[in-house]
Amino acid sequence: MSFLVGLDLNDVQVQTDSGNASTTAFTLTVASTTNAVAAYISGVRQLAGTDYSVSGTTITFTTAPPTGTNNIMYVYTKAAIINTPADNSVTSAKIVDGTIVAADLADNAITLAKMAHGTDGNLITYDAAGAPAAVATGNSGQILTSGGAGVAPTFAAAAAGGSMQFISTVEASSSATIAITFTPGDADTFKIFCEGVVPASDDVTLQMEFSTDGGSSYYSSDYQSDSVGRHSGTTVAGLNDALTIGRIGSDSAGEEVGSTTGEHLNAEISIHNPSDTALFSMVSGHLVAMKDAANNIQYHFVLNHGTAGDIDAVRFSFTSGNIESGRFTLHKITHS
Amino acid sequence: MARSHKKVAADGTITEVLFTTQEETDRDAEEVAVTASAPLRLWKGQIAATDIQMPRISEDIIDSMDATQKAALPLLVRDNHAAKKTLRGQRPA
Numbered sequence: 085m086s087f088l089v090g091l092d093l094n095d096v097q098v099q100t101d102s103g104n105a106s107t108t109a110f111t112l113t114v115a116s117t118t119n120a121v122a123a124y125i126s127g128v129r130q131l132a133g134t135d136y137s138v139s140g141t142t143i144t145f146t147t148a149p150p151t152g153t154n155n156i157m158y159v160y161t162k163a164a165i166i167n168t169p170a171d172n173s174v175t176s177a178k179i180v181d182g183t184i185v186a187a188d189l190a191d192n193a194i195t196l197a198k199m200a201h202g203t204d205g206n207l208i209t210y211d212a213a214g215a216p217a218a219v220a221t222g223n224s225g226q227i228l229t230s231g232g233a234g235v236a237p238t239f240a241a242a243a244a245g246g247s248m249q250f251i252s253t254v255e256a257s258s259s260a261t262i263a264i265t266f267t268p269g270d271a272d273t274f275k276i277f278c279e280g281v282v283p284a285s286d287d288v289t290l291q292m293e294f295s296t297d298g299g300s301s302y303y304s305s306d307y308q309s310d311s312v313g314r315h316s317g318t319t320v321a322g323l324n325d326a327l328t329i330g331r332i333g334s335d336s337a338g339e340e341v342g343s344t345t346g347e348h349l350n351a352e353i354s355i356h357n358p359s360d361t362a363l364f365s366m367v368s369g370h371l372v373a374m375k376d377a378a379n380n381i382q383y384h385f386v387l388n389h390g391t392a393g394d395i396d397a398v399r400f401s402f403t404s405g406n407i408e409s410g411r412f413t414l415h416k417i418t419h420s
Numbered sequence: 421m422a423r424s425h426k427k428v429a430a431d432g433t434i435t436e437v438l439f440t441t442q443e444e445t446d447r448d449a450e451e452v453a454v455t456a457s458a459p460l461r462l463w464k465g466q467i468a469a470t471d472i473q474m475p476r477i478s479e480d481i482i483d484s485m486d487a488t489q490k491a492a493l494p495l496l497v498r499d500n501h502a503a504k505k506t507l508r509g510q511r512p513a
Contacts, residue, residue, distance in 0.1 A: 251430070251432070252428045252429075252430070252431075252432040253428070253432075254426060254427075254428035254434050256426060257426070258421070259424060259425070259426040259436070260423035260424055260425060260439060260447065261425045261426065262425075262426050262427075262428075263425055263426070263427040263428070264427075264428050265427065265428065265429050265430050266430050267430050287458075288454075299427065318469050318472075319472065320465065320468065320469070329450075399425075403450075403451075403454045404450075404451040404454045404455065405451070406423065412428075414428070
């Protein structure tokens with residue numbers, strides 16, 4: 085950045101030369117320009133640009149001045165002085181407000197710290213005039229919704245519609261039981277995914293109990309289960325009535341889940357009509373498991389309780405031993 | 421090691437609650453019962469597996485036949501019936 089600085093009296097030069105009727109070019113003490121030099125020959129002012137011209141420190145006359153001592157005089161100023169301010173020395177006060185333009189800024193140079201602070205949770209958009217504008221923070225759980233072309237987006241409640249939503253998850257860790265509580269009215273159906281469930285004891289069956297009091301107690305009789313499955317290429321049917329605890333799949337010895345390294349079970353369980361107190365409590369699902377290294381088993385099953393009522397908690401266990409490990413994840417399914 | 425219930429509430433909060441003395445006693449009894457019933461449960465699985473070759477209704481019909489009628493049955497049917505009767509006779513208490 086350069087600046088033209090003002091002149092003072094010290095910048096005015098007076099100089100004389102002596103003509104010899106042949107020399108046309110003379111040397112100025114300091115550089116100047118044609119129009120900044122007033123040249124006189126024997127006291128007569130010469131016409132700048134016609135009678136003489138100046139380039140740097142050389143003044144050249146069209147006609148050689150006549151012979152004389154100090155008969156040539158120049159009165160002139162130095163050429164304009166261009167100074168460069170030191171790095172980082174130009175303060176904001178030296179810059180006219182509002183004159184910095186986009187071209188003065190390098191691309192990819194504005195950091196977040198340089199932006200004016202705003203409201204926590206707001207987003208930046210553009211208004212109808214194309215100017216930056218804030219999208220107001222919505223309420224918790226709302227989603228950003230486009231208003232279409234020419235309209236700023238807003239935070240709004242998600243459109244009504246059926247959905248499947250995660251509720252909770254828990255991992256067994258040498259747990260005798262895994263109990264999962266939920267709010268029956270929150271869903272049409274609850275889904276529980278049992279993933280990588282490993283029993284501590286070999287050859288056991290997964291059990292499931294229902295509660296109507298948030299898990300404070302569980303039905304201890306009148307469970308009915310039925311299943312059909314395949315085990316080692318053989319169709320297996322299991323029907324159990326009047327159980328004191330619900331069982332998922334066949335409880336026939338030799339058709340159960342193993343606990344040796346790598347053996348485990350996975351299940352997808354639906355809890356139907358959880359809030360309906362007029363219907364029998366019922367769950368259904370599909371279970372697959374490794375019985376041993378060479379054999380898998382699979383069951384499609386249904387389990388109900390012989391009393392009509394809601395379900396607000398379920399509890400899992402094995403027929404013997406703890407649930408060594410595995411994840412139980414609850415989702416809810418709602419209609420539109 | 422003491423047994424415990426691992427519970428996840430509707431809001432996702434997880435707690436672990438030790439079995440009460442009574443629950444420990446009840447669970448011990450359940451596991452003993454499961455172990456004791458293993459032979460019977462194994463037998464149920466085996467007898468169910470024979471239903472493909474010899475359903476219970478066929479078994480009952482053949483049971484009702486006299487020796488002449490049974491002798492007229494194909495050998496494979498008679499063998500399946502005999503195998504099932506043998507297995508049925510091995511039912512654990």
